[in-house]
Amino acid sequence: MDKPLKIAIAGLGTVGAGVIKVLNDNKDLMSARCGRSVEVTAVSARDRNRDRGVSLDSFTWYDNPVDMASDDNVDVVVELIGGSDGIAKALCEKAIENGKHVVTANKALIAHHGTALAKAAEAKGVNVMYEAAVAGGIPIIKALREGLAGNGFSRVYGILNGTCNYMLTNMRETGRDFDVILSEAQDLGYAEADPTFDVDGIDAAHKLAILTSVAFGCEVDFDGVQTEGIRHVSPIDIEFAEELGYRIKLLGITSRQNGTVEQRVHPCMVSKETPISQVEDVFNAVVCEGNFVDKVVLQGRGAGEGPTASAVVGDLVDIARSLSVPTFSVAADKLEKLSSASLARHKGSYYVRLMVVDKPGVFADIAGVLKEHNVSMETIVQRNRAPGETVPLVLTLHETSEDSMLKALDGIGALDSVVETPRMIRIEDF
Template sequence: MSKPLKIAIAGLGTVGVGVIKIIEQHNDMIAARAGRAIEVVAVSASNRSRDRGIDITAYDWADNALDFAERDDVDLVVEVIGGSDGVAKELAQQSLEQGKSFVTANKALIAHHGAELAEIAQNNGVALRFEAAVAGGIPIIKSIGEGLAANKLTEVHGILNGTTNYMLTQMEATGKDYGEILEETKLLGYLEADPSLDLDGIDAGHKLAILSSVAFGVKTNFENVYMEGIRRIKLLDIEYAKELGYRIKLLGISRLSEQGLEQRVHPCMVPRSAPIAHVDNGFNAVVVQGDYIDRTFYEGRGAGEGPTASAVVADIIDVARGHNGSAFFVPQHLMQDVPPIDISDRIGSYYIRLHVQEQPGVIADVTATLRDQDVSLQVMLQKGSEQDGSVYIVMVTHETQEKKVTAALKQIDGLSTVIDKALAIRIENL
C-alpha cells in the first residue's frame, strides 16, 4: 500500500466525533478500500476538556485550527466547524493554497464561496470535496457528478431540510399546530443554533445552490435563490391539502432552460401520489431529471452524526484514492454564468387561504379582485365559522403567472373584511 493519508479535523461536534468513530472502527476496511491507511494526526475545537464520548488523547491538539494549513504532517484538512466566513473560510483558503486537500460538511461555505475555493484547489492540484454538505447520507453529489455524468440534466428538486420535513410530518400525524410542534422540535435539539436557517428555508437554499452548480455546471449563486420557509403553515392548511389530494413539503427546485436558471425554496402542495410526498420526518429526498435517464429518485437520512460523518469519510477515501478532479466536476473556467429566472415569472396553480370576517359580499369582493388580475379558480372551500365570527376560505387557482397572484393578493389584503395576510402555496405536479 501507499503511505498513509494523514488528516487533521477542525471541529469536534457531532459530525467531527462521528468521523473519528468511523475511522477508528473501520480502519482496516477503509484502508483496503482506499488503497492506503487513513490516519488522524491532529484535531482542534473550541473546548479541549469537553467530554465527547471518545478518547482524543492519541491525537495532537491545536488551539488554532488555522495551524493545520502550515503543518508538514497533514495531507488533508477536514472542516466541520460551520459558517460561511470566519475560521472556516480562512482554513479552507489557506489549506488549499498550501497544497492540502480539503473536505467539508459546510453547506454555507460552499454555497457562498464554492467557486472561489474550487479555483484555488484546481490551481494547486488538490481536492475540494463537500458530499456531506448536501442531504447527509445520500451520496447525491457523487451520483450527479459521476453516475449521471453522461446526461444533460435539466431539473433537480427535493426535500433538503430534515427539520422542517419532520415538523410538517408531525403536524399531520399528531394534529398539533405549528407552534406546538416547533416547541417540541426545539426540545429534541433538531433545530440549527440559528433556527431561521431551518424555518426560513436558508439551509435548504444553501444546498440547492450547490446542487445547481453540480448538476448544471453553473457558477454557484446563492444570492439568486428565492427562499420562503414554513412559519406561516397552519394545521388547517395541512388538513385542506389532504382534502384536496396533496401533502405540503418544503422543496428546493432548480431548473435550467434556455431562458436561464430557476432556483427556489418554498412550501409546495405536491400530489399524494408523488413519491416525494411519502418522504417523512427527518429524511431527505432528491429527484434528478436528465435526457437519457428520465428521472432518478434518492432518499435517505438528511442529517445526524452517522449519515453526515459517513459522507465526510467517503470524501476522504476518494482523496486517498487520488481523485483530485474538479470540485464541481467541470473545470472552473468552463463553469457558466447563467441569468436567473425571477419567481414572479413562474407559471402554475396556487392554493390560497384567506381569513375573513363572515359577512355579505366578502366572497364577491375576493373573486372580483382575482378576476381583475386574470386569476381564475378551480376550487373554493369554506368550512364552519370560527368563534369570533370569522371564516377561512380556501381556493385553488387554474394555472396562472405568479405576478398576477401576487398583485391580486396585495389588493385582497387591503380589503376591510380580511383579517390576516393571505397565504399562497405553490402547487407542484412533480
C-alpha cells in the same frame, strides 16, 4: 500498500467525533477499499478536555486550526467548524494554498465561496470535497457529478432540511401549531435554540445553491436563491391540503430555463401520489430529472453523527484512491455565470386560504379581483356556514404567473370582508 493518507480534523463536535469513530471502527475496511490506510494525525477544537467518546491521545493538538494547514504530516484538512467566513474560510484557503486537499461539511462556506475555493483548488491540483454539506448521508453530489454525469439535467428538487420536514410531518399528524412543534424539535435537538436558518429556509437555500452549480455547471449563486420559510404554514392549511389530495413540504427547486436558472426554496403542495410526499420526519430526499435517466429519487437521513460522518469519510476514500473530479462537475474556469430567473415570471398553480366574514357578496368580490388580474379559479372549499362570523375560504387557482397571483392577492387582501392576510402556497406538479 501505498503510504497512509494523513488527516487533520478541525472541529470535534458530533460530526468530527463521528468521523474518528468511522475511521477507527472501519479501519480494515478502509484499507482494503483504498489500498492504503486513512489515519488522523492532527485535530483542533475549542475545548481540549471535553469527553467526545473517542481518544485523542495519539493526535497532534492545535489550538489554532489554521496552523494545521501548514503541518507537513497532513495530506487532507477536514473542516467541520461551520460558518460561511472567519476561521473556517481561512483554514480552507490556507490548506489549498499549501497544496492540501479539503473536505468539508460546511454548506454555508460552499454556498458563499464555493466558486472561489474551486478555482484556487483546481489551480493547485487539489480537491475540495463537500458531500456532507448537502443532504447528510445521501450521496447526491457524487450521483450528480459522477453517476449521472452522462445526463443533461432539467430540474433538481428535494427536501433538504430535516428539521422542517419533521415539523411539517408532526403538524399534520397531531394538528398542533407551529410554535409547539418547534419547541419540541428544539427539545429533541432537531432545531437550534435560534431556529432561523432552518425554519426560514436559509439552510435549504445553501444546499440548493450547491446542487444548482453541480447540476448545471454554473457558478454558485446563493444570492440568487429566492427563499421563503414555513413560519406561516398552519395546521388548517395542512388539513385543507390533505382534503385536496396534497401534502405540504418545504422544497428546494432548481431548474434551467432559456439561459437562466431558477432557484427557489418555499413550502409546496405536492400530490400525495408523488414519492417525495411520502418522505417524512427528519429524512431528506432529492429528485434528479435527466434527459436520459428520467427521474432518480435518492432518500435518506439528512443529518446526524452517523450519516454526516459517513459522507465525510466517503470523500476521504475518493482522495485516498486518488480520484480527482472537477469541484462542480466542470472545470472551475468553465463554470457558467447564469442570470437568475425572476420568480415574478414563474408560472404555476396556487393554493390560497382566506379568512372572510361570511356574508352575501364575498364570492363575487373575490371573483371580481381574480378576473381583473386574469387569474382563474379551479376549486373553492368552504366547510361551514356561519353568517356574520369569520370562516376560512380556500381557493385553488389554475396555472398563472406569480406576478398576477401576487397582484390579485393584494387586491383580495384589501377587501373589507377579508380579515387576515391571505395565505398562499404554491402547488407543484411533479
